[in-house]
Amino acid sequence: MNLTRRxxxxxxxxxALLASVGCDKIPSALKSLLPPTSASADGPFRPPTxxxxxxxxxxxxxxxxxxxxxxxxxxxxxxxxxxxAAALFLERQLEPEKIDDAFAAYSVRRLETLVEPLGELFEYxxxxxxxxxxxxxxxxxxxxxxxxxxxxxxFWSDHFNIDPSKGDAKWLKVADDRDVIRKHALGKFSDxxxxxxxxxxxxxxxxxRVNRRSKDSDKPNENYGRELLExxxxxxxxxxxxxxxxxxxxxxxxxxxxxxxxSRFDIGKVEFNPRQHDKGRKTxxxxxxxxxxxxxxxxxxxxxxSDEVLTVLKLTAEHxxxxxxxxxxxxxxxxxxxxxxxxxxxxxxxxxxxxxxxRSALRALFSTPEFREARGGKFKRxxxxxxxxxxxxGAETDAGQPVVxxxxxxxHAPFHYPTPDGYPEEASPWMxxxxxxxxxxxxxxxxxxxxxxxxxxxxxxxFGSDAGLMAHLxxxxxxxxxxxxxxxxxxxxxxxxxxxxxxxx
Amino acid sequence: MAKLQTFxxxxxxxxxxxxxxxxxxxxxxxxxxxxxxxxxxxxxxxRIGIARKDAVPLNGFFGLNPLMKDLEPAWKDGLLSIIHQAxxxxxxxxxxxxxxxxEHGGVVAGGWLGRFLxxxxxxxxxALSAVALGRELPECLRGAPSATVIQSLDEFSLGGNSxxxxxxxxxxxxxxxxxxxxAARDTLSAIERIANLRAKPYLPSNGAEYARDxxxxxxxxxxxxIKARVGLESASLDLxxxxxxxxxxxxxxxxxxxxxxxxxxxxKDLGDAMATxxxxxxxEFGRRVVENSAFGTDxxxxxxxxxxxxxxxxxxxxxxxxxxxxxxxxGPGDLPVVHNYRNVLAPVLQRHGAGTDFSKIFPxxxxxxxxIYG
Numbered sequence: 001m002n003l004t005r006r007x008x009x010x011x012x013x014x015x016a017l018l019a020s021v022g023c024d025k026i027p028s029a030l031k032s033l034l035p036p037t038s039a040s041a042d043g044p045f046r047p048p049t050x051x052x053x054x055x056x057x058x059x060x061x062x063x064x065x066x067x068x069x070x071x072x073x074x075x076x077x078x079x080x081x082x083x084x085a086a087a088l089f090l091e092r093q094l095e096p097e098k099i100d101d102a103f104a105a106y107s108v109r110r111l112e113t114l115v116e117p118l119g120e121l122f123e124y125x126x127x128x129x130x131x132x133x134x135x136x137x138x139x140x141x142x143x144x145x146x147x148x149x150x151x152x153x154x155f156w157s158d159h160f161n162i163d164p165s166k167g168d169a170k171w172l173k174v175a176d177d178r179d180v181i182r183k184h185a186l187g188k189f190s191d192x193x194x195x196x197x198x199x200x201x202x203x204x205x206x207x208x209r210v211n212r213r214s215k216d217s218d219k220p221n222e223n224y225g226r227e228l229l230e231x232x233x234x235x236x237x238x239x240x241x242x243x244x245x246x247x248x249x250x251x252x253x254x255x256x257x258x259x260x261x262x263s264r265f266d267i268g269k270v271e272f273n274p275r276q277h278d279k280g281r282k283t284x285x286x287x288x289x290x291x292x293x294x295x296x297x298x299x300x301x302x303x304x305x306s307d308e309v310l311t312v313l314k315l316t317a318e319h320x321x322x323x324x325x326x327x328x329x330x331x332x333x334x335x336x337x338x339x340x341x342x343x344x345x346x347x348x349x350x351x352x353x354x355x356x357x358x359r360s361a362l363r364a365l366f367s368t369p370e371f372r373e374a375r376g377g378k379f380k381r382x383x384x385x386x387x388x389x390x391x392x393x394g395a396e397t398d399a400g401q402p403v404v405x406x407x408x409x410x411x412h413a414p415f416h417y418p419t420p421d422g423y424p425e426e427a428s429p430w431m432x433x434x435x436x437x438x439x440x441x442x443x444x445x446x447x448x449x450x451x452x453x454x455x456x457x458x459x460x461x462x463f464g465s466d467a468g469l470m471a472h473l474x475x476x477x478x479x480x481x482x483x484x485x486x487x488x489x490x491x492x493x494x495x496x497x498x499x500x501x502x503x504x505x
Numbered sequence: 506m507a508k509l510q511t512f513x514x515x516x517x518x519x520x521x522x523x524x525x526x527x528x529x530x531x532x533x534x535x536x537x538x539x540x541x542x543x544x545x546x547x548x549x550x551x552r553i554g555i556a557r558k559d560a561v562p563l564n565g566f567f568g569l570n571p572l573m574k575d576l577e578p579a580w581k582d583g584l585l586s587i588i589h590q591a592x593x594x595x596x597x598x599x600x601x602x603x604x605x606x607x608e609h610g611g612v613v614a615g616g617w618l619g620r621f622l623x624x625x626x627x628x629x630x631x632a633l634s635a636v637a638l639g640r641e642l643p644e645c646l647r648g649a650p651s652a653t654v655i656q657s658l659d660e661f662s663l664g665g666n667s668x669x670x671x672x673x674x675x676x677x678x679x680x681x682x683x684x685x686x687x688a689a690r691d692t693l694s695a696i697e698r699i700a701n702l703r704a705k706p707y708l709p710s711n712g713a714e715y716a717r718d719x720x721x722x723x724x725x726x727x728x729x730x731i732k733a734r735v736g737l738e739s740a741s742l743d744l745x746x747x748x749x750x751x752x753x754x755x756x757x758x759x760x761x762x763x764x765x766x767x768x769x770x771x772x773k774d775l776g777d778a779m780a781t782x783x784x785x786x787x788x789e790f791g792r793r794v795v796e797n798s799a800f801g802t803d804x805x806x807x808x809x810x811x812x813x814x815x816x817x818x819x820x821x822x823x824x825x826x827x828x829x830x831x832x833x834x835x836g837p838g839d840l841p842v843v844h845n846y847r848n849v850l851a852p853v854l855q856r857h858g859a860g861t862d863f864s865k866i867f868p869x870x871x872x873x874x875x876x877i878y879g
Contacts, residue, residue: 163647205614395720410605418623431629431685434688434692439663482581489669
């Protein structure tokens with residue numbers, strides 16, 4: 001049987017997934033959501049043919065959560081030259097708003113908490129909110145055509161990490177994910193920072209809500225002020241002093257959020273209480289905030305409170321160390337655990353020149369030779385590994401508890417990292433996760449992951465041969481050793497997913 | 506840089522395992538460890554109090570519930586330490602609130618055990634460093650570098666073709682220089698140990714026999730994993746159903762029996778390995794001192810904690826008993842908390858992770874570790 005690409009996608013890939021997210025029939029309009037067909041629509045997929053990872057495989061590895069069946073061919077067809085094809089794909093990915101993503105939206109349509117307004121979130125059980133948020137995160141990473149956007153959502157979720165198990169963040173993180181992280185993931189850094197600073201979930205998580213000075217003896221709570229400087233903006237070696245931490249905290253006194261324990265109305269509302277604000281003179285990063293004069297009206301006090309926060313956010317967002325810090329983290333994510341200084345410098349410069357435009361920083365990063373050359377050398381974190389395995393096999397999954405359980409075993413379930421620094425990006429903390437990676441690879445190949453199915457025989461047919469399937473999974477031609485191991489193992493697909501090369505991107 | 510040869514064992518050569526037993530529902534400490542010399546106790550509990558003649562004598566003043574007689578050998582061997590009037594600062598007396606706060610270790614993100622495993626000194630956690638017996642991850646383990654919820658050892662399998670597959674994995678990873686190659690070797694060795702374990706039926710040592718209830722069977726799985734040396738650093742399991750508002754005996758007695766039998770079998774089975782094992786038993790709150798009209802007790806404050814294992818100052822009840830006079834009680838007549846649960850956990854964590862920075866484990870609390878070790 002000569003299986004066509006279109007048949008595969010309809011029978012084994014996206015369509016089956018549609019059926020899994022809801023029991024209803026697939027709307028005919030959704031058929032257009034399948035990835036656009038290429039000239040080779042009637043033939044089997046054409047996986048990579050070079051011995052080394054080529055530019056197209058490289059960006060699919062690094063800038064997306066991994067290639068699905070057909071992705072390589074689709075991107076490769078964008079231009080005769082592989083570098084140009086990769087560049088065109090990147091350019092498209094940098095404009096996600098122009099990419100139709102109705103299928104990803106369709107896959108999360110039943111997760112109603114995602115679209116609930118802030119106040120309504122309190123009507124739900126915390127467990128429902130967390131489960132839906134985790135499922136949505138997985139489903140979008142797996143299904144979205146806007147892959148770079150989802151990768152950046154993941155990046156900022158770590159950068160502005162909130163573990164929702166603290167206080168009212170249990171309810172509020174859903175709104176933070178939507179209105180802070182997802183809203184600004186490819187926007188201006190200053191907008192992202194300011195949305196995060198006023199996010200009720202963040203005010204809970206880093207104690208901003210109890211940072212107050214109602215009387216002279218009150219000491220400000222420095223938690224948010226410290227992390228703002230150390231993690232969110234300048235970075236630990238960014239040249240600020242302990243005095244700056246204290247002064248930042250003083251500037252932010254009085255900003256609070258209505259808590260479930262106090263109120264039934266407007267829970268989660270962020271407000272400024274001038275009576276709890278430290279009105280004395282302050283100096284932050286060399287900038288002076290004069291003491292408040294007496295006799296300000298209520299409106300004037302509100303205005304002044306806002307101005308003070310906005311100035312703090314502007315000073316930190318625009319600080320040169322912030323550009324360097326963000327650039328370093330981006331290069332660590334996209335290039336190497338030890339990011340090359342020249343690439344960091346190029347990204348820093350782009351970030352500064354564009355007042356913290358995240359797309360411009362990424363564009364600069366992707367055009368560095370260091371990015372282009374760093375192929376296959378990054379260790380996938382467990383989330384990336386799981387999602388890439390599901391994508392590579394065209395799995396249909398409900399992203400339910402069995403998948404999340406694997407992430408918990410590997411210590412990388414979304415929204416489970418307790419401290420504000422977010423999950424580590426480097427390889428070393430994840431080295432202990434091999435047992436569960438292998439377990440997942442075998443379970444997936446054998447169809448033993450609950451709520452998840454693959455059609456291994458159709459997958460093999462779609463690539464025409466074992467060698468073709470291997471090339472798809474590896475992003476290059478398999479070596480002789482890999483080929484022989486694949487056949488000797490008696491479980492070729494599982495072996496390839498568990499192999500060292502598939503742990504890297 | 507991490508020492509690679511220790512990935513299997515996670516905690517390196519020490520191979521210490523911490524078992525956390527959570528009694529959900531608010532276990533009545535006064536009915537587990539009774540103040541036999543306190544007249545107030547019998548006044549408050551004329552119908553459900555434990556008579557001195559029935560109790561298992563501890564230090565004269567306190568006595569164990571007779572259904573806990575199985576734990577007498579551990580007490581006499583100096584393996585069991587009892588902390589009375591232990592609990593948290595939470596005054597809501599709500600199961601959910603109190604459990605949540607106690608498992609997180611305060612108004613903090615993540616669980617205290619999860620943070621401990623992530624931030625303790627030493628080699629990084631291995632794949633099997635933290636196991637929870639049951640169906641879902643307990644909140645105390647939240648944020649752990651690895652947390653595995655299992656119901657049985659079968660879940661560790663690598664599938665039907667595992668031998669051939671493992672050989673090929675060993676071949677491919679053998680070509681890897683650097684940390685990944687080392688991690689793979691350690692992982693293969695862990696798989697082998699688990700496979701050996703699964704290959705033969707488990708025979709507990711020293712003539713220990715586990716009861717058939719879920720709690721004892723859970724402890725049996727834990728003992729098995731400890732002996733297999735797969736790097737188990739922490740195991741968690743719950744014993745539920747302590748909410749004894751009415752007919753306290755009917756509700757509590759079977760659970761007390763499960764608890765004592767399970768822990769006694771576990772101690773016997775592990776034998777010498779108890780020297781490197783600690784079991785902590787905790788509950789979200791105790792119960793009202795005065796029995797209610799339905800032969801039960803309502804939600805209260807302090808309860809009791811048990812620490813069982815190597816190195817403890819055994820045979821001792823830590824308490825600052827003030828008596829059960831009404832003016833000494835808290836709120837509607839509850840035993841006040843004298844020993845914050847974190848101060849009980851702290852020395853245990855110190856033993857399992859020397860030099861641990863408590864400001865990371867209990868960031869909103871200044872820990873004063875109790876001297877439960879000699």
